[in-house]
Amino acid sequence: MGRLADKVAIITGASGGVGGALVKLFADEGARVLATGRNEARLNELVTDVNRQLNSERVLGVTHDITNENDWAGAVAQAVDAFGRLDILVNNAAIPGRASEEPWNFDAENATTVLTTNIMGAMLGIRAVMPELTKSGAGSIVNVSSAAAFVGGVSGGSAAYASSKAAVGALSREVALGVAKDGVRVNTVYPGLVRTPILENFPEERIARTLSKIPMGFAADPIDIAYGVLYLASDESRFMTGADLVIDGGHTAQ
Numbered sequence: 037m038g039r040l041a042d043k044v045a046i047i048t049g050a051s052g053g054v055g056g057a058l059v060k061l062f063a064d065e066g067a068r069v070l071a072t073g074r075n076e077a078r079l080n081e082l083v084t085d086v087n088r089q090l091n092s093e094r095v096l097g098v099t100h101d102i103t104n105e106n107d108w109a110g111a112v113a114q115a116v117d118a119f120g121r122l123d124i125l126v127n128n129a130a131i132p133g134r135a136s137e138e139p140w141n142f143d144a145e146n147a148t149t150v151l152t153t154n155i156m157g158a159m160l161g162i163r164a165v166m167p168e169l170t171k172s173g174a175g176s177i178v179n180v181s182s183a184a185a186f187v188g189g190v191s192g193g194s195a196a197y198a199s200s201k202a203a204v205g206a207l208s209r210e211v212a213l214g215v216a217k218d219g220v221r222v223n224t225v226y227p228g229l230v231r232t233p234i235l236e237n238f239p240e241e242r243i244a245r246t247l248s249k250i251p252m253g254f255a256a257d258p259i260d261i262a263y264g265v266l267y268l269a270s271d272e273s274r275f276m277t278g279a280d281l282v283i284d285g286g287h288t289a290q
């Protein structure tokens with residue numbers, strides 16, 4: 037309890053698997069959270085649930101498309117209006133891209149949507165929050181990438197998804213160097229296989245194939261990823277920036 041006391045965070049993709057776990061954990065650790073997502077019903081359910089459990093109004097839900105600049109401006113304004121400051125951004129939202137046995141033979145329209153969402157969405161978020169994060173004195177951005185940034189064969193054959201997730205790491209490092217002097221840190225978390233709705237469009241045999249490559253022998257629960265993000269968001273990691281935190285059961289160690 038209290039590892040994020042007095043902190044205010046924006047978490048994207050909060051209506052999804054990892055996002056939901058992040059919102060619960062951050063609020064439990066004392067943060068006030070603007071939980072953003074596209075699915076209003078699921079978002080409302082999460083917000084009501086967490087606030088009831090904590091007997092507080094610590095979490096506010098906002099529908100938000102990460103590819104929309106105006107939505108970002110609105111989300112930052114709402115966080116500051118409601119909570120008075122902003123210290124943390126977790127760029128968690130992403131889309132998987134179309135699974136394919138032939139990664140080179142991609143659908144250009146789908147690939148463009150994946151790249152725009154997964155890269156430009158994170159870039160727009162970083163740009164929108166930076167003026168507030170530099171005021172924080174201890175700002176932290178955590179970008180959620182994927183083991184697909186390091187090894188082939190885990191993206192369901194989506195070249196766009198794998199490429200977008202590698203670019204997320206480069207984005208973190210580039211921005212980290214630019215804002216270190218302003219007291220803002222930018223780090224990347226690389227999850228391996230996590231049991232969440234993003235896998236719904238993946239055939240079970242593809243999931244089994246990925247599972248077979250994980251030395252620990254199991255897929256993560258969303259909370260396993262959330263604990264890593266919590267560390268990077270909190271002041272406990274105050275000497276870390278531009279760094280990679282891999283949480284993948286050993287998948288990329290081979």
Ligand SMILES: NC(=O)c1ccc[n+]([C@@H]2O[C@H](COP(=O)([O-])OP(=O)(O)OC[C@H]3O[C@@H](n4cnc5c(N)ncnc54)[C@H](O)[C@@H]3O)[C@@H](O)[C@H]2O)c1
Nearest residue numbers: 049051052053054101102128129130182229230232233234
């Ligand atoms: N589940 C896995 O195996 C796995 C593995 C590696 C990395 N990841 C990464 O973890 C993060 C969380 O994924 P998850 O597994 O919880 O998936 P999920 O599908 O449950 O959640 C992703 C959320 O992002 C939201 N989203 C997508 N596009 C959006 C947009 N344009 N605007 C706003 N919200 C949008 C979705 O609506 C969804 O709620 C993602 O960045 C994903 O790439 C997941």
